[in-house]
Amino acid sequence: MTSSRVRKEVDEALYAFVDRQRPVLLAITEDLEPMLSALDTLLSGGKRLRPAFAYWGWRGAGGVDGPEVFSAAASLELLQASALIHDDVMDGSDTRRGQPSVHRRFEAMHAREGWPGSAESFGTGAAILLGDVTLAWSTEMYEASGLSEAALAPGRPIYDIMRTEVMCGQYLDMLEQARGTGDVESALRVVRYKAAKYTIERPLHLGAAMAGADAAYLESLSAYGLPLGTAFQLRDDVLGVFGDPTETGKPAGDDLREGKRTVLIALAMQSGTPAQRETLNHRLGDPDLDLAGVEELRGILTETGALDGCEKMIDRFAADAHRALAEIELTPEARTALTDLAVAATARRV
Structure with missing residues (x-):
């Protein structure tokens, strides 16, 4: 299909x-x-x-x-x-x-x-x-x-934890924006719970559990789903700053106006000069940030190597997902589909 x-x-x-x-x-x-x-x-x-x-x-x-x-x-x-x-x-x-x-x-x-x-x-x-x-x-x-009830029952606890994780991930996202610490590890924690688990790992678990898969099989799906979900969100973060509004459905640089403390921003804060960090802290989250301001922050994200570093992280997580997929016992049709989905989720470029 x-x-x-x-x-x-x-x-x-x-x-x-x-x-x-x-x-x-x-x-x-x-x-x-x-x-x-x-x-x-x-x-x-x-x-x-x-x-x-x-x-x-x-x-x-x-x-x-x-x-x-x-x-x-x-x-x-x-x-x-x-x-x-x-x-x-x-x-x-x-x-x-x-x-x-x-x-x-x-x-x-x-x-x-x-x-x-x-x-x-x-x-x-x-x-x-x-x-x-x-x-x-x-x-x-x-x-x-x-x-059937036999299919729905094993899916219910997965659905429950999925809802809990995404809501907690949203709180962690708000917490990072409030703290403004710019820590890569904390930003990746938000990615894990707000996106990676919610977008890929738990939906995979839900479908497999309904089909009767055991815990070991679900664990093998996690080895594919978590890195792929992380790569997917990192790609979204890049597009949220550098993407074409006609493709993203949001104004250019909207993530910058919202003050999102993404991995991309954390990498820039980690590698930037004191002046660059001060500019990021001052302008990030400004709802009135104009296109000139967006371009200034884009320049910092590029000059500090944050954009390149984020792209390398995307490639690394995507490669981990592809390697894990090769180890999972799947029907041929499902293997092809999950391979294609991995490409679609991560290969979008600015």
């Missing part, structure tokens, strides 16, 4: 679930239509990586095709929607996937209608609640996927 076919099946399952939920919300009141519209817009984008890794974890461990597994895997997109909505609120992000972020969308609605009170507070509150709804729906979709 090709990656495009997997995405098609995931999309169909995801949209069918939301369509079933639509009359449930509208039966309460038509005033909930803007929440559904905001969710529709958000779900129309995205790479569907987590469902893809869950599906190939299932197939690699001997699971057979069927609409039920796509439904279970697609539930991860609702978990991702919740994480993105809340993440954008905490970061104060204006855009997501080339569209206004959910809290900005509701803020604009409040202002457009001329309602009394704070438009910003309304936008934040509405977004938090929609994020809560999608979090609840992720569990509901998983449980209603149609898979």
Whole structure:
């Protein structure tokens, strides 16, 4: 099965679930239509990586095709929607996937209608609640996927720890921004829990566990998933500073305005001169940073060797993942798919 076919099946399952939920919300009141519209817009984008890794974890461990597994895997997109909505609120992000972020969308609605009170507070509150709804729906979709209890039961504790890890990873991310220490090890810890485990390792575990894989098999998947997930996030961090906005869906240098203490920034803080470190500390996190300021910080990240160092780390982690993949017992189709996914996750260049 090709990656495009997997995405098609995931999309169909995801949209069918939301369509079933639509009359449930509208039966309460038509005033909930803007929440559904905001969710529709958000779900129309995205790479569907987590469902893809869950599906190939299932197939690699001997699971057979069927609409039920796509439904279970697609539930991860609702978990991702919740994480993105809340993440954008905490970061104060204006855009997501080339569209206004959910809290900005509701803020604009409040202002457009001329309602009394704070438009910003309304936008934040509405977004938090929609994020809560999608979090609840992720569990509901998983449980209603149609898979047998024998398949669902071993997946539940993995789903539980996955939710816990990504929320703790988000807290660690906020903590690093608040501390502003610029420590490489701490930045990698954020990557591990907010991205590597959540994006690749746990979805693989989920799919494989549902197919009946044992603990040793899940451990072998970790040897592939953790380094690949780390490389994936490091690539995203590079693109968040140097990427093309038409590709990333965010304004140029948005991660710099949000003050993200990524590995890329930590490497620059580690290698930079006192003047370069002072400039980074002073300008990082400035919401009014203009394009000239973005270019100045990009120059520092390049001159200090941080960009080159991050690229080398990406190559090293990706190589570790490829080596581990060769040692895992997989169906041929799953091996090919996981190899292709590894390339797709890490080979994007600025």
